Amino acid sequence: MxxxxxxxxxxxxxxxxxxxxxxxxxxxxxxxxxxxxxxxxxxxxxxxxxxxxxxxTQSVTATLKIFIVFYSMYGHVEKLAKRMKKGVDGVQGVEAVIYRVPETLPADVLENMKAPPKDPEVPEIQAAELAEADGLLFGFPTRYGCMAAQMKAFFDSTGQLWKEQTLAGKPAGFFVSTGTQGGGQETTAWLLMNHVIAS
Structure with missing residues (x-):
């Protein structure tokens, strides 16, 4: 990155x-x-x-792996991630793999918030797994102009990767979702630049 x-x-x-x-x-x-x-x-x-x-003589076809890593409490960002996967998979020689970041809220809190259960088909990712990707896309909802705390906790767990510069040079992008127009998408995107450009 x-x-x-x-x-x-x-x-x-x-x-x-x-x-x-x-x-x-x-x-x-x-x-x-x-x-x-x-x-x-x-x-x-x-x-x-x-x-x-x-x-x-060997026939080798290289496939680029793009990891789509997201957090979604109510499923909106998950829908976006699945659409992103469909688009990435449509490019010849490129394969998208979807992951969700670990949830930080207890189950009873999520139940009180009426959050639907997580899709068991989508695996949770650990920070060290990011090194296996050729490119990264991050998706998350906006909370007061910032990324959701669950995604922030995930980025905080990448300290060792940053120290070793494991992700240096990997292209990265992101997509965000808000509940209203002008709900902080631009601010969230701007603040994330610190995470993907920091050296």
Whole structure:
């Protein structure tokens, strides 16, 4: 977090220095990933012959993992998180995983507040698990222009990750929800910048 370059690889492929040098010389370059020998003569206009050992060829498709970490007391932010997951999963090569932060209120208090039960399908996340993500999205409700206390408690638990700079360079974003228009969304977003940009 903090030194992001985006969570999705660019579609523009920058030429490697070998390709660029070949373009300046007016010749072509063949790139082989298996370090197979290339037999070619630049002065003869022939197709280079390449020997490739097919037993070493592997097809690897990398999948970026985006963790969507949220807190939702009444389910509104959870609905947003599930919509975010649907959008992220729609990008080829990217997979979203949803997590909820630990609840800090006792069950009897939640019952008195008429909070619905938590979805058992959504696992709780611990701070150390953030290191496994390629990118992070955080969602939470606004409480008086700040994030909910449960999310703040979760961020407070990431101290060791901050100390070791484990999350440095991971792109991060967030989404918030309020009960009214102008209910503090902008203030909440602004205050969260301290958590995702701090070095």
């Amino acid at each position: 903090g030194k992001g370059g985006g969570c999705v690889p660019s579609k523009k492929k920058h030429p490697s220095s070998a390709e660029e040098a070949a373009r300046h010389r007016g010749s072509t370059t063949t790139t082989i990933t298996n370090n197979a020998p290339i037999v070619a003569d630049e002065e003869i206009n022939e197709t280079p012959s390449v020997t490739v050992d097919s037993t070493n």
